[in-house]
Amino acid sequence: MISSMTGFGEITAEVDGTVYSVEIRTVNNRHLKAYVRLPEKAAFLNDPIEKMIRNELSRGTVNYSLRMHNISSQADVEIDKNTLKGYIDNLKDIATETGLQENIDLAVLLTLPGAVQEITPSEEVAEKLKTVILDLTSKAIDKLKEMRAQEGIDLADDLLANCRILKEKTDQVHSNSTDTVELYHEKLKKRVDELLANAKLKIDSDLLAREVAIFAERSDIAEETTRLNSHLKQFEKACKGNENVGRRLDFISQEMLRETNTIGSKALNASISNLVIDMKCIIDRIKEQVQNVE
Secondary structure (H helix, E strand, C coil): CCCECCEEEEEEEEECCEEEEEEEEEECCCCEEEEEECCHHHHHHHHHHHHHHHHHCCCEEEEEEEEEEECCCCCCEEECHHHHHHHHHHHHHHHHHHCCCCCCCHHHHCCCCCCEEECCCCHHHHHHHHHHHHHHHHHHHHHHHHHHHHHHHHHHHHHHHHHHHHHHHHHHHHHHHHHHHHHHHHHHHHHHHHHHCCCCCCCCHHHHHHHHHHHHHHHCCHHHHHHHHHHHHHHHHHHCCCCCCHHHHHHHHHHHHHHHHHHHHHCCCHHHHHHHHHHHHHHHHHHHHHCCEC
């Protein structure tokens, strides 16, 4: 069954004194665009995470974020003493030159750029981080895909319901078109007979037949209704499949609109024209919903 491009997946876990929280949000997009936000400590995992996302998802804008909160007593940052001493020496020099009293607040100094830095993880710690974060990412993606699949079921139900209505309208158009030529023949003959009655003339039956034949050829929509029904079958089959068919459904819906427009341009019958308007409205709803399909 089809999947929606809109979804949300989240997972939080505590491992060795650190709380990890992974969030993935997706919205519609014709292509796949991934935006990954990571703490500096885990920045080296940007490429593996993006690769995982691309392997699991085919369309949509993906916003991925990872938060890490240290709840252990072990610090994961260190003070750069050389940078801090440099700030202090500069402040002392400025105080001496300006005659101002020294009043150095270490807490304020620690907020200056470079004074405090995250500890670069060792190879062993980095490998452990990678294992934990990628595992949580995989679980968050699974939750995301579950939500997208559930929304996909609702999308499919709506799309198939609209297809059934469109099929009914198409059948009505085909039914009405079979009577159009006969009605035209009767109206044309009646009108000509009325015009020629006073002159006591009779219309050439061959001429009337040719005129009716031209009209029949010009207004024949059998080919268009046949193709439209074929597109509807393909659309329904794609909705019930297990592949990512968003682009295919978008293409088929455009073809359905094209056939409907052709029917409308050929229609010389008010009832068919009204049906064509209804059909276009239905196809617009289908095209709008298809934009949500992965």
